[in-house]
Amino acid sequence: MRGIHLLGATGSIGEQTIDIIRHYPESFSLRSAAFGTNTEKAAGWLNELRPEIISVQTEKAAADVSAVIDYKADILIGREGVMACAAAGGEGDILLNAVMGSAGLEPTLKAMETGMDIAIANKETLVAAGHLVMEKQKETGVKLLPVDSEHSALWQCLDGEAGGVEQLILTASGGSFRDKTRDELKGVTVKEALNHPNWSMGAKITIDSATMMNKGLEVIEAHWLFQMPYEKIDVVLHKESIIHSMVEYQDGSILAHLGTPDMKVPIQYALTHPRKLAVPGMQRLKLWEAESLHFQKMNGKRYRAFETAVEAGKMGGTAPCVLNAANEQAVAMFLDGRIDFLTIDNLVEHAVEKHEFHADPALSHVLSLDQETRSRVEGFLK
Structure with a gap:
């Protein structure tokens, strides 16, 4: 028990x-x-x-x-x-x-x-x-x-492997607007942004998926969880969300974790590890029904939030804290109808660029900076 x-x-x-x-x-x-x-x-x-x-x-x-x-x-x-x-x-x-x-x-x-x-x-x-x-x-x-599906997948692909990792490969569905150009995102509504094609998630994470900030945050998370340098973490677009992540090894082999898009699988595995038990209500993957899988290279110009997040992660120090707080505030403002969708990226970029950088913040600094950043983002709008 x-x-x-x-x-x-x-x-x-x-x-x-x-x-x-x-x-x-x-x-x-x-x-x-x-x-x-x-x-x-x-x-x-x-x-x-x-x-x-x-x-x-x-x-x-x-x-x-x-x-x-x-x-x-x-x-x-x-x-x-x-x-x-x-x-x-x-x-x-x-x-x-x-x-x-x-x-x-x-x-x-x-x-x-x-x-x-x-x-x-x-x-x-x-x-x-x-x-x-x-x-x-x-x-x-x-x-x-x-518990994130991508990191759970990496964890399982790495299990028992003694080194030799070439890179971690996170997959991204592309979110609600994966088939739109950046110009076509002008004027999109909250309702449209919340209509994720693959996953049933909360409002904030669904918006993060649409901006691709979520994938940038996941790169930072993978860096810490697996102690992997950013240069060895890649992201590919995979709209079916059947492959949740992959690990490439130095011998050229790639291990992939496949399954239906069901968050109960990674939640339960975190609770039962190393046992794998039947997941209540899970639909089993039948590859012949999937027919084909598609992959695309990540485009940083199209997904500016992703690029901002990865750069903040590489900066380290206070930059990721500011990135996260600014994004949370900007997403809340979008959900409240106070800003348009593309303004989320602008506010976050501005917050990261303008903040006073510190290399090794203590907990008290992180907590105060989180609140200061939210106020600053509100000030940018005014």
Whole structure:
């Protein structure tokens, strides 16, 4: 029985994790859960899985949870609650970080101190402060288990291989606008941007997929997770999303991880590693039905956000933190209808170019810079 501490329990990754826990009650117990205000969605599983700590965002949500549950639990609010979830486990437990954005950084570091392994679905944690997370990982010896489909695929292709890697190859679907030129993106709507052709994901990550910022963030994440120089990380466009990632070795051989686009597969593998169990509701891949697979070279001029992200990753220091915060703010502004789609790229580029660079920021600097950058992006618009 493995205790699960789930941050972002009512989001897309969170919901699918709940399904896995329900499917394997003999293997997993939900020890703590953090979510925002969607108590209606959580009500379906709270009394069934009975987490000991429940963290919500507001007083009203706390009152709603209290009215729903039929057992005794600690109901906490805001940062205090999230940090309590992160501190509640120990060796043998696992924290699944599926919160949105840089809010996942502090609880990840706290959970590592308890000896919990970290299943990381929140790439922004490694983007904003990968150097701090990897320092903590060396200090504590806990495992960082990738949940992103691409990084899970790389992890599995690398498993048991002793060196000889030529390059890591991430695949990208191209997102909602993969068949449009950059000129055709002028005036696209939020609804159009949220219409991802392959994956069912939250709003923010779907917009990141459309700008291709998501793939740039994944390159930075891969750099930290696999300790691979940026020059050895490549990205190819693959619209079918059947090959999730590949590893090329020095002898010219390439190992690829294939499967249907189903996030339950990498989520479950992070929880069960090294075992592979049947995934509830999964559609098995039949290659003869796929008929053909397509690949294209990444075009940095078409996907400017991707290029900005990789350059920020190579700069290191404070640049990735600024990149991430500026992007989160710009995407929120687009979703609110305050800016157009192409302005996301412009605001992020400007924030990275204009910030005061520091090579080795401490946690306090990262956290303050995150907030400063968001305010600065608002100021750019004005």
